[in-house]
Amino acid sequence: xxxxxxxxxxxxEKDRQRPIRVHCCTSxxxxxxxxxxxxxxxxxxxxEHNCGDRLEVVSVGCMGFCGQGxxxxxDPNDQxxxxxxxxxxxxxxxxxxxEGTASAMRLDxxxxxxxxxxxxxxKHSGKVDPESIEEYIAAGGYEPLYKALYExxxxxxxxxxxxxxxRGRGGxxxxxxxxxxxxxxxxxxxxxxxxxxxxxDPGAFMDRSVLESDPHSVLEGMAIAGYAxxxxxxxxxxxxxxxxxxxxxxxxxQQAKKYSLMGSQVFDSPFDFKVDIRIGAGAFVCGEETAxxxxxxxxRGNPVPRPPYPAQKGLYGHPTLINNVETLANIAHIIRxxxxxxxxxxxxxxxxTKIFALTGNIRNNGLIEVPMGITLxxxxxxxxxxxxxxxxxxxxxxxxxxxxxxxxxxxxxxxYDSLKAVGSMMGSGGMVVMDQNTSLVEIAHFxxxxxxxxxxGKCVPCRTGTVQLYGLLTKILKGQATEADLEQLKQLSHMVxxxxxxxxxxxxxxxxxxxxxxxxxxxxxxLVQPAHLNGQAAEPKPVSV
Amino acid sequence: MPTAAVTKTEALAQSExxxxxxxxxxxxxxxxxxxxxxxxxxxxADALIEVLHAxxxxxxxxxxxxxxxxxxxxxxxxSRVYGVATFYHLFTLKPNGAHTCVVCMGxxxxxxxxxxxxxxxxxxxxxEAGETTPDGQVSLMAARCLGACGIAPAxxxxxxxxxxxxxxxxxxxxxxxxxxx
Numbered sequence: 001x002x003x004x005x006x007x008x009x010x011x012x013e014k015d016r017q018r019p020i021r022v023h024c025c026t027s028x029x030x031x032x033x034x035x036x037x038x039x040x041x042x043x044x045x046x047x048e049h050n051c052g053d054r055l056e057v058v059s060v061g062c063m064g065f066c067g068q069g070x071x072x073x074x075d076p077n078d079q080x081x082x083x084x085x086x087x088x089x090x091x092x093x094x095x096x097x098x099e100g101t102a103s104a105m106r107l108d109x110x111x112x113x114x115x116x117x118x119x120x121x122x123k124h125s126g127k128v129d130p131e132s133i134e135e136y137i138a139a140g141g142y143e144p145l146y147k148a149l150y151e152x153x154x155x156x157x158x159x160x161x162x163x164x165x166x167r168g169r170g171g172x173x174x175x176x177x178x179x180x181x182x183x184x185x186x187x188x189x190x191x192x193x194x195x196x197x198x199x200x201d202p203g204a205f206m207d208r209s210v211l212e213s214d215p216h217s218v219l220e221g222m223a224i225a226g227y228a229x230x231x232x233x234x235x236x237x238x239x240x241x242x243x244x245x246x247x248x249x250x251x252x253x254q255q256a257k258k259y260s261l262m263g264s265q266v267f268d269s270p271f272d273f274k275v276d277i278r279i280g281a282g283a284f285v286c287g288e289e290t291a292x293x294x295x296x297x298x299x300r301g302n303p304v305p306r307p308p309y310p311a312q313k314g315l316y317g318h319p320t321l322i323n324n325v326e327t328l329a330n331i332a333h334i335i336r337x338x339x340x341x342x343x344x345x346x347x348x349x350x351x352x353t354k355i356f357a358l359t360g361n362i363r364n365n366g367l368i369e370v371p372m373g374i375t376l377x378x379x380x381x382x383x384x385x386x387x388x389x390x391x392x393x394x395x396x397x398x399x400x401x402x403x404x405x406x407x408x409x410x411x412x413x414x415x416y417d418s419l420k421a422v423g424s425m426m427g428s429g430g431m432v433v434m435d436q437n438t439s440l441v442e443i444a445h446f447x448x449x450x451x452x453x454x455x456x457g458k459c460v461p462c463r464t465g466t467v468q469l470y471g472l473l474t475k476i477l478k479g480q481a482t483e484a485d486l487e488q489l490k491q492l493s494h495m496v497x498x499x500x501x502x503x504x505x506x507x508x509x510x511x512x513x514x515x516x517x518x519x520x521x522x523x524x525x526x527l528v529q530p531a532h533l534n535g536q537a538a539e540p541k542p543v544s545v
Numbered sequence: 546m547p548t549a550a551v552t553k554t555e556a557l558a559q560s561e562x563x564x565x566x567x568x569x570x571x572x573x574x575x576x577x578x579x580x581x582x583x584x585x586x587x588x589x590a591d592a593l594i595e596v597l598h599a600x601x602x603x604x605x606x607x608x609x610x611x612x613x614x615x616x617x618x619x620x621x622x623x624s625r626v627y628g629v630a631t632f633y634h635l636f637t638l639k640p641n642g643a644h645t646c647v648v649c650m651g652x653x654x655x656x657x658x659x660x661x662x663x664x665x666x667x668x669x670x671x672x673e674a675g676e677t678t679p680d681g682q683v684s685l686m687a688a689r690c691l692g693a694c695g696i697a698p699a700x701x702x703x704x705x706x707x708x709x710x711x712x713x714x715x716x717x718x719x720x721x722x723x724x725x726x
Contacts, residue, residue: 200690202650202689203653204690279594300632359697396652432656443652446652
C-alpha cells in the first residue's frame with residue numbers, strides 16, 4: 001500500500017457511495033431505543049421503492065444527541081429526525097426522495113446543542129460507517145499516518161504534538177507531547193503503546209462513543225504514536241461493559257491488517273506496528289495507569305508507586321506510553337491540519353476541543369464536543385436547554401474524582417485550570433447536571449460508596465479511609481451526626497487525599513470536600529443539634545448500604 | 546482424560562448407588578473452550594484475564610474446579626488465579642439465575658432515579674442487589690456505569706439494554722422474564 005493506492009481506495013469508495021446517504025445511528029444509546037429495527041426498516045424501504053441507485057442507508061456511529069434517539073440524518077441536506085420509530089422508516093425514505101413528508105419528528109440542525117460544537121474528534125462520528133475502513137479512508141483517513149511515516153521524522157511528530165498543546169484527555173491533563181518525548185528518549189528497544197479505554201467514571205461515555213463510532217481514528221493515532229516514540233506493539237484496554245466497542249475495534253484491526261496499514265511494514269515502510277485488544281473485567285481502579293499495566297499483565301489491578309513512571313518502566317518492564325482514547329483520536333487530526341490549527345482553538349493553557357457527556361437533570365442529553373474555555377453556563381443553559389421544570393443546583397464534573405460546581409459559578413470557563421481552581425476537575429468529561437431536588441450530601445454519599453467499593457485495598461488510607469468516610473456520611477444522612485462528626489469528616493478527607501498511593505484515593509474525598517465547600521448548609525441541616533432547633537430537618541432518609 | 550483410577554471410583558460410586566459427582570468428563574466440551582483460549586494465547590500467564598472471561602462464558606461462573614483447571618493450564622498458583630478472579634467485579638464464583646437484571650447505578654442514572662428502580666426490584670424480588678432469587682430464576686445486579694447515560698436510567702435485561710426505565714417498567718419487565726421459561 002502506498003499513497004496512490006490509498007487514494008485509489010478512497011476514490012473507489014467515493015464512486016460507490018450514493019448521492020443521498022441516510023445515516024442511521026446504531027450506537028449503544030440508540031440501539032437501546034430500537035435503532036436496529038429502524039435501520040432494517042429503512043433498508044427494506046429502500047428496496048421496496050427501488051431507489052438503491054440514488055440512496056443508501058448507512059449504519060453510523062453516535063451523533064451525540066443520545067437522549068433523543070434513535071437519530072436518522074440525511075446527507076447532504078443535513079435533515080435530522082429524532083425519536084424515530086421503526087414504522088417511520090418508509091415515510092423518511094419517501095420524503096427524502098421528495099414525496100410527501102416524514103412522520104418522524106424533525107430536529108433543527110441549527111439547534112444550539114449542535115451549533116456551539118466544534119467537532120474534531122467527533123468529525124467522522126455519525127457520518128461514516130465505523131465498520132468500514134473504506135469509508136474512513138474516503139474521509140481522508142490514514143493519510144496522516146502516511147504523512148508521519150514518509151514526510152516527518154519521529155522527532156518532528158513529537159514536536160508537532162508538543163506544539164499543538166494537546167493535554168491528556170483522561171483526566172490528569174498531562175501534556176501529551178511531553179509524555180511522548182519522555183518515552184521517545186528512552187534507549188531503543190522494546191516499547192509499548194497503551195490506549196486506555198477503561199472509562200470507569202460513572203456518567204461518562206465519550207470513549208465508548210469514540211471507539212464505537214470511529215475506531216480507526218484511535219488505531220491511526222496509536223500507530224502514529226508508535227512511530228513517534230519507537231514502539232511496535234500497542235494494546236487497547238477496553239471495558240468489558242462495552243461489547244459493541246470491542247466488536248467494532250476487532251473488526252477495524254482486521255480491516256487495517258488486510259490493507260497492510262497495520263502489522264509488519266506499514267505502508268511498505270520499515271515501521272511495524274501491531275495492536276492487541278485487552279478486555280477489562282470491571283475494576284474502576286484499572287483506569288489508573290500502573291494498575292492498568294498490572295491488569296494487562298494478567299494480574300490484580302493494584303497500582304504501584306511512581307516513579308518509575310510507565311514511560312521509563314511500564315508494561316513488562318519496558319518503556320510504555322499510555323494515552324487515553326480521546327487523546328489518541330486527536331492525533332491524526334493534528335498531524336493532518338498541523339499544530340498551529342489545533343492550538344488556535346481553546347485557551348492559553350488548554351488547547352483544542354473536549355468531548356463532554358452532558359447528562360442528569362437536563363433537557364438535552366448527550367455528547368458534545370466544544371472548544372476549551374466555553375463557559376459552563378453556555379453548555380448547561382444554551383446547549384443543554386437547562387433543567388426541565390426546575391433550576392440548576394450544581395454541575396458535577398470529573399466523576400468520583402471531581403467535584404460539584406454550584407450554580408453561582410456557572411460562568412466558570414471549562415478548562416483544566418479553571419475547573420481545578422473551583423475545586424473540581426476536568427476528569428474524563430462527565431458532566432452531570434443536578435436540579436434543586438438533588439441532595440448533595442446524598443451525592444457525596446453515592447460517590448463515597450463507589451470509591452469504597454472500588455478501592456483496590458492495597459494502601460491503608462484509601463482502603464479504610466473510604467469506609468470510614470462512607471460511615472460518617474451515612475450517619476449524617478440518617479440525622480445522627482453531630483458537629484464533631486462533621487469535623488472528623490473534613491479531617492479524614494484531607495488525610496485520605498494526602499496519604500493515598502494512587503489517584504483513586506487521592507481524589508476520592510473530592511466530592512465530599514467540594515460539596516462541603518459550596519453547600520455546607522446541607523450538611524449542617526442534617527446534624528442532630530440544629531435540626532431540632534430550626535425544625536427544618538428532613539426525615540432521615542433510609543440509606544441502602 | 547479419565548484415568549483408570551477415576552473410572553474405578555465412579556464404578557464404585559455407582560455400585561454403591563451414589564450418583565457420581567458431576568465432574569470433568571460430562572462437561573469436557575466447555576473445558577475445551579477454555580483450552581482453546583489458553584492455546585491461542587500460548588499458555589502465557591498474562592492471558593489469565595482473557596482465559597477467565599472465556600471460562601465464565603462457557604460455565605456461567607467460576608467454580609473451584611474451573612479455577613484449578615485454568616491454574617494448571619497457565620502454570621500459575623491457584624492462589625494467583627483465585628486472587629484475580631475475586632479482584633474483578635465481572636467474575637463471579639457463584640452461579641447466576643436463569644435471567645439477569647442489571648440496573649445501572651452510574652451518576653446520571655442515579656440522579657434520574659436508578660436507585661429507586663433498584664429499591665423497587667429488591668422489594669419485588671425479595672433479594673438484595675448482587676443476589677439471586679431462591680428459585681434460581683432472577684439475578685439482580687447493580688452496575689457502576691454502562692456508558693448509556695444519554696438514556697438514563699438504564700437497565701440490562703438478559704443482555705438487552707433498555708433506556709429510560711422507571712420502577713414500574715422494570716417490575717413489569719421482570720414479570721415478563723419470569724413468565725418465560
